[in-house]
Amino acid sequence: MAEDLKLLRTWSSPYALRVVHALKIKGLEYETVLEDMTKKSASLLEYNPVHKKVPVLLHNGRPVCESLVILEYIDDVWKQPPLLPQDPHEKAMARFWANFGDDKVMPSAWRVFTSEGKDQEEAIGPLTENLKFLEEQLKGKNFFGGEAIGYVDLAFGWMGNLISILEEIIDLKLVDAEKFPLLSAWINKFSDDPVITECWPPRDKMVEKFKVIRERYLKQAP
Structure with missing residues (x-):
């Protein structure tokens, strides 16, 4: 089954860039959804109702929020090349x-x-x-x-x-x-x-x- 990956982010967010870089390092294809934080989309509010901010990674329709959490998720799902040490x-x-x-x-x-x-x-x-x-x-x-x-x-x-x-x-x-x-x-x-x-x-x-x-x-x- 093909992976369905979407990344909700802004063009300038340093937190979202962490996820962009991780996806690139892993060689993963994904769709970028740019958000305007002065007028947050219904999707952003639905997928991150707690913090209402970017980045949000959608993997097969399921959201993962907070940039450091997303990095760990990416590393858990796609093992190579590893981002975190194994020890x-x-x-x-x-x-x-x-x-x-x-x-x-x-x-x-x-x-x-x-x-x-x-x-x-x-x-x-x-x-x-x-x-x-x-x-x-x-x-x-x-x-x-x-x-x-x-x-x-x-x-x-x-x-x-x-x-x-x-x-x-x-x-x-x-x-x-x-x-x-x-x-x-x-x-x-x-x-x-x-x-x-x-x-x-x-x-x-x-x-x-x-x-x-x-x-x-x-x-x-x-």
Whole structure:
């Protein structure tokens, strides 16, 4: 029976891009359904009634929600090439670092991006501390999982595209190559992979989008 795969996403969502990259790595054919988050479709509200957000993967009509959950689902159903390690401890640690990215790294980078002046200076410290942990994880490896792109790399994949965009907008280096040589090298290796590169959204549109987002946050700041 042929697989029926549909991915509900937006053109710019870094979370949805994780799923796009995973599907590409697995060599799976799928249909893209682009959502407008200002006017959510009936399908999105039906398939993700809890969070009402993208991405949502439909596999033979059955929805799977939340990007990291979707990555694990894809890896469980289509075994090759593997995204997660087979060793239980290594698998648990991969999940830990992926969650660390969403819980700590992304919010700390976002705080720097959406602030200015003294607030921004204070926000740099927590981001730097979080990036140090990632630098340690890359010692002796090309990718977080070893020699090939895996689950943790996809979880941090947003950095390969978004970090340089945020840096351009605020004119501030967030991942300095001298302070974080391994992380900087990883960003380049990940971004330059042909499967990854072909899926990036248009950079000029991303810059404009995130400029607007930053201005909105700054206007709301007390």
